[in-house]
Amino acid sequence: MNDTTMPTTQAIQVESLSKRYGKNAQALSQVSFEVGRGELFGLIGPDGAGKTTLIRILATLLLADEGQARVNGWEVRRDYRKIRSHIGYMPGRFSLYQDLSVEENLHFFATIFGTTIKENYELIHDIYVQLEPFRKRKAGKLSGGMKQKLALCCALIHKPVVLLLDEPTTGVDPVSRQEFWEMLKRLKEKDITILVSTPYMDEASLCDRVALIQKGNILSIDEPGGIVSAFDKPLLAVRTNDMYRLIQDLREFESAHSAFPFGEYVHLALRNSIWPEAIHAYLAGKEHTGIEIKPAQATIEDAFMELMTQE
């Protein structure tokens, strides 16, 4: 058995994994999926969906109650030492040493993994140049976006084969989020398998494949495009001058399947295809003004909500 890579296996294999906390809290129930080598795989779901539990099991920090999981071919229970030395893990909560400087944190993590900053500098170069001006600053004094970049550098410093990122973009503004995803894309090109969790549904489109997860169950696994095209109801975007009343009125419309606000429009999913004129007439009858109706493209959120309500 080769210690570093096992090219024939998937990077991550999860089979019927279950985890319960106490009596009633079923964090994961019978979760199964695989992540291929070099894949950027997203675990998309709200707080409490089981994302952190799953990632902690894969990082060998938590034991599952039932089921199997392998990372780079290694079994999480038996081969935890190998897994720990060959993965990069970025927990949801910032967990670097606040009192050490940027440079010291990086040096510390390199040493722990028996390597040097120099040895793998090429891997973190793109990210580290942005941190360099602050290399003497204590980690605790960095802004949110910079802390996140440092945490990623520390998780990468030993050139891991698999990177596990638990909600790296939560609470981060859209600019820093976008930059973070650009960094992930570049890492993927360096053949690192990445499993990333996020509550932001719009980030799904940046992944190769995603698992939508809710209350410990996987609702769907597919490419982002596949998830969206599985939404098979006719969908319209509707707006009027009174959004609050519009939502209520659309829900009472007889052909309505669902009506949810989406930005400045309401997405109206229909039970059956009908002419937009019929909806226009219905809304005009309810004294709406400024009525606009146009076809809409389903998004990951439309698909997620549809799957949630089918549960």
Added chain:
Amino acid sequence: MVPAITAEKLTKKFGDFTAVNQITFEVQKGEIFGFLGANGAGKTTAMRMLNGLSRPTSGQASVAGFDVYRETEKIKKHIGYMSQKFSLYEDLTVRENIQFYGGIYGLPGREIRHQIKELIGGLGMQEYANTLVKAIPLGWKQKLSFSIAIMHRPEIVFLDEPTGGVDPITRRQFWEMIYKAASEGMTIFVTTHYMDESEYCGRVSIMVDGRIAALDTPRALKEQFGASSMNDVFLQLTRPNQKES
């Protein structure tokens, strides 16, 4: 009509650092006003001044008609506040939280009893009434905190990233509660990192490095920046001069 919020050249400095730099804007009664900006742009500092929690360095502002220098206690009585971090007491039940906040707001006992019934019934939370808040699902917590933040019928409610991490259905139910409150005349001042949510707002301001870099309806902003979404507008405004201070 007197605006719900007015700010004129409102400024806050910490030593040499200007966190909020001469911001000027008005928010009308019943308006849903989105207050956006990158991390560290000065949103929280600005909000703390408007809440009467931080004394401005210079400039003028009034909230619900009260002055942010001299009438901070009156401001606190006339506003509601909810954030993702600070909201409910986890070791109290749902009922006890309502009771507790009712007391804090100085509502009479009869009114509090009425509110407990009204609020729990309105949210359909009967099954959780006597459950500790830490044991109820996050989505319920967020809806409950909003209801509690407005149970004393404040003129203005400040919401600081109220929907982080909640599922898309709950997020929308939450916004429907906001729409409802606004349609009843309450003024909503909200920050969010979800750019699609900024489009639920009547008007949106975007802060960059302590200043208000743009302020208009989402539609007008998209037009002005030739952008297809508010996300694009945000990136165009904040990206060129991003820096660490």
